[in-house]
Amino acid sequence: MNKAIFIKTLGSLTLSRDGQELPLPASKKTRALLAFLAISARPHRRERLCELFWEAPDDPRGALRWSLSKLRGVLKSTTEMGPIIADRERAQLNLEGIDIDFSTIRKTLFDQHAVLPLAELRSIAAMLEQPLLDGLDLPNQPGFQSWLVAEREDARLLRVNVMRRLTLHPEIEHQEACNWARRWLELDPFSDGAAEARVMTLRRLGQLAEAQQVIDHFTSSLQSAGLTINAKFETSLQEYDRKDQEEPNRTLLRQQNISFCKTADNVRIAYATVGSGRPIVKAANWLNHLELDWDSPIWGDLFHALAKDRTFIRYDERGNGLSDWDVDEINQAVFVNDLETVVDQLELKKFPLLGISQGCAVSIEYAVRHPERVSALILISGYASGWRIGASVEEQAKREAVMTLTQHGWGGKNPAYRHIFTQTFMPDAKPEELDWFDEFQRQTTSPENAVRFQQAFADIDVRALLSQVNVPTIVFHSRHDQRISLEQGREVANGIPNARFVALESNNHILLGHEPAWQVVMDETERFLAEHKL
Incomplete structure (x- = not known):
């Protein structure tokens, strides 16, 4: 039986079989040849x-034959x-039957969508120190030598990747x-991402x-190298400064606690809690990532x-964010x-349960399933039925075309396909x-899952459940929402007994903190919860 070779x-460079180290050829060029063939992992012309x-x-063809025969023997x-x-x-x-440490690390880091365990990342970081x-x-x-320099640079970039993931x-x-x-x-002294992470x-x-010293040193280093500081880096730091001045406790609120749980079908779900006091839960929507969106401009x-006066709870549903991406089902039921x-x-x-966009349908169905747990519904930019239900032939064709574009362009560096969504x-x-x-x-999901999410949203239908909602409900919807029409928002409010409807003066489906409509939602929500003593 052939035993595994490492x-x-x-x-x-070392070679071992079943944990026992094997002697390498004395020739340095033969050892270098072994390393080259192992890492490149493809055929090469003689x-x-x-x-x-x-x-x-030096008769290179004869030397190559000799080296290959030595490798066969080893x-x-x-x-x-x-x-x-x-x-x-x-x-x-x-x-076949050969494991190569560098190749395994590279594959692990680039093929893994979900968060790797801390212990594994620490182990990879230690190996990449060498x-x-x-x-x-040679x-x-x-x-x-040129090939070796390039591979060592690749190893350095892998170290950067691991440091970022650990941070x-x-x-x-x-x-x-x-x-x-x-x-x-x-390791990456001119990276604004690394500098921002260090400061934060x-x-x-x-x-x-110490944080200010990092900012000063980073800015000075860029200037000395003739580089210009990234405007996004400056804007991000200024935004942190502004919010810290406006909310002295905001720094403490940043310390959200992220944990994981398993569903009945063995899917790992990431969830976060932050703040203190009575809980409020937010249902997931398109798209979520507990780390990336926590301090985001959106x-x-x-x-x-x-989270200011409550324990705020949110999660990444299956297929995106920190939850498992490789899942069998993506639909309303799951x-x-x-x-x-x-x-x-x-x-x-x-x-109280907060739903945004398709998260409204999830919240509605949950409230009907568990009326004893939900004290109130806060629904923003929602709908009761997806675009395959009742939409015109033309509208359905447009949506199908967008899914095709998503499938082929989502994961690329060119944001044009994703920009379709952003603009609407x-x-x-x-x-x-x-x-x-x-x-x-x-960064939040794969092209395949982005399409699967769109297909799932198209088939949502909770219209029959609206009349069964038996908790205080407030529904917000922008008058000029370009993704979900005002009429769809009104349908939700009209179908839920005694629901309050608030039309917002906005064109946005996702409300932004700097627009007046966002403050209307905050003020009305606070009054709504106070009115019902929640």
Whole structure:
């Protein structure tokens, strides 16, 4: 039986089989050839390999044959194909049964959508501390040396990736996050993301003087290098400063607690609690990410306002954010189940429930299923039935076309496809708010799930449940909402017994903290809850 082979490339190159280290060839070029074939993981023309490792006067073809024979002897594979797959033109390493540390790390970091466990990220960070192929430089072979320099830069970028993930990990303690942010900035000294993370983690620890020193040093370093500070970095810091001055307790509110629970169908759901006092729960909507949207220019004002005097609870439903992305079902029924799972996990007895957009339908169905738990409904920009129900043929065709565009363009760097959504969600948003939401959507879910969400929203139908809602309800809707019409909002309010309807002077589907309509929602909600002593 062929036992697994492990090739360690971080640090000094080593080779082991079933935990027992194997002797490597004495020839440094042969060891370098093994590393090159292992990491590149593809066939190479023999001429190219000769150019990389041997000079013309030294019979490079003969040297290559000798090195490949040495590698066959070391690997001693019993697979049918053998350890080296070669013909007269090409050669490659047979990777069947071979694990390579650097390749595994790279695949883990780039294939994993959900949050990796802290312990795994710490382990990866420790491994990436070691130089790639330490001591295997071939200064007299410029082709190989150029490849090695490029791979080491890739390893550095992987370290940056891990430092960022650790700094922003939802389960990490503030002091550890601060330490990882420092190392992130040391590794990527001109990154505004690293600088901002370092400043914010210091501020959360109350180390304001140190935070200012980071800002001053970062700005000075950019100027010395002839670079211009990113306007978004300055705007972000100014926004934090403004909000801290307006709300002295805001820094404390930033310390939300993120945890995870499992649904009945074994899907991991991320949820966050922040603030103190009586609970208020927000149902999930398009799209959520507990870390990215907490202090965002889109949702930040709303979330902090809700957490000011209450325990504010929200979650990422399946398929996006910090919850599991690879799931069997995405539909209205499981959306409600996700909400049930979070509420049960927290053992909440009674609470107001906030729904936004399709989150309104989830809230309505939950309130009908669990009238003993919901004390009131606050519904914003909602609808009772999706666009496949009652929409014109033309409208359905437009929506289907958008889903096609989503499927093919969502994950790319060009935001044009996502911008379709952004413009209809917030036609009156500032350019920086539109840019943020474009990028936020890309990071929050996969192209496949973005399409699946749209399909699920199209089929929502809670019209028959409206008359069964038996809790105080207030419904808000923008008069000129370009995604969900005012008539659809009125339908929700008219169908729920004794619901109060408030029309808002806005063009936006997602209300923004700087527009008057947002303050109307905050004021009316506060009066509504006070009226019902909630």
